[in-house]
Every structure is written in structure tokens, then in C-alpha cells.
Amino acid sequence: MATFHVMAGHDSVVARPAIRRIGLSDVRDALARGFDDFRAKPSHYVFLSLIYPISGVVLVTWSSGANLLPLIFPLIAGFALLGPFFAIGLYEISRRRERGMDTSWRHALDVRHSPALPSILAVGAMLMALFVAWLVFAQILYTSLFGPEPPQSLALFLASIFSSENGLLLMLAGNAIGFCFALIVLATTVIAFPMLLDRDVGAVAAMETSLRATLINPVPIACWGLIVAALLIIGTVPLFVGLAVVMPILGHATWHLYRKIVVDEPQ
Incomplete structure (x- = not known):
């Protein structure tokens, strides 16, 4: 039965696994392996990742129709803060493929049986809190x-943004x-979710392991963050459709970066 472990794992031992120093070549290899995982059964992964373009369109449509035009960009940019959590199913697919197990798309839902599920949800709740905080700061x-009055139209909103000090x-x-929020998320969760999926450590x-990994490998992790940001921007340009391909590749690559x-663990 899954239980919530805050500081330690199921055995009450505080886990501090050893961290390897990696280079930029390892980042490139993780990305290549992520693409290879996606290429193995892309139809399954595109199906799983349709949530991203659909959610993006819904967010923009909702904010446009609710006098929330100033929040369109923060919503789109901040939505990426939740990406590490929503990619859980993709980590599971990569984990199973690495072990030679069945990688049918339905296994992406196996995370619901993970003993670390409460801890995964807790870290996900932290990301949601950061997302909400980002929106509040943006507002x-x-x-x-510009004052409390919402813009009257998208055209007037864009004009006020691009033609004034x-x-x-x-x-x-x-x-x-936004960079500060993204940095916090990158440092604390870059490998936290795949680690929880692999080991019930709390x-x-x-998050502490993820932070140590960032401090030990600042340049590779920074490079990874730039790659993620660039690919997400590319994916959002054509009405978010590209995210159906970009997100699964990044999700799979994150698993390999964690590995x-x-x-x-010693056997």
C-alpha cells in the first residue's frame, strides 16, 4: 500500500544517493535516447501527449474570453512549470523499455500503483503552488x-505592451x-520525479538529490534547461501542436538524464 514518506523512504532511511559528474555529451546522449524511445512507438506517445496542445489551446481561449489577456503569456510560460509532473507516464514507459518490459501506452498509467505515488503527488502539489504563485506575481x-482595468481588446493590449516604456x-x-521560478523548478525537480518512480525515497x-545534482553539474543542467525551454517554445508556435512531439521526447530524455x-542502488 502506498504511503507518504516526507524525509525518508519506506525503510525510514534518509536516501542520499551518489551523484555522477556528467558532461554536455551526456546531455546530448540523453536527448538522443529520448528520441529513440519516442521513435519506438510514436503513435502511443503522441496520443498520451495530446493533453499539452489541447490544454494550451484551452488556456488561451479561456483567458481571452475572461478578460484575462494579461495572463495569456504567464499561463503559457507557467504551464511548462507543470511539465515534469505530467510527464510521469513517459518516465514509466522509458523505465519499462530499459528493462525489456512491455511498453504499451496503457502502462503509462501504472504510476497509480507506485508505492511512491503520495510523494509524487506532493512534489506535484509544490509545482502547482509555484504555478499559482507565478500567476499572482504576473498579475x-x-x-x-497598467492599473487594475483589463485591456479592452487583444489589439489594444499588444499595442500597450510593445509601444510603451x-x-x-x-x-x-x-x-x-519567470526565470527565477523556472530555475527553482529545474533545480528541485530535474530528476526528482523519475527518481521517485524508480525508488520510494520520499x-x-x-528534491534534495535533484538539487545536489544541479549543484554538482551546473553547466550540463543549465544546458538541459535551455534545451527544454527552446524546444517548448518551438512546440508552442504552431498552436501548441508541436508539444505532442516535443513533450514525449523531453519526458523520455529526462528519464535517461536521471539514469x-x-x-x-547497490544490489
């Missing part, structure tokens, strides 16, 4: 520069704040 920033300040400050231990960074 406060916009209100402080306040608009430039909004873009600069907004991206700086939510805090998984390269964290030393295997």
Missing part, C-alpha cells in the same frame, strides 16, 4: 504598471521573475 506586476518594463521584469529526499546522474 501584480501588470496591475502595478511600461510594456518594455513588463516584459523585462516578467521574464526575470519527496524531500528526491546518467544518479548512481544505481
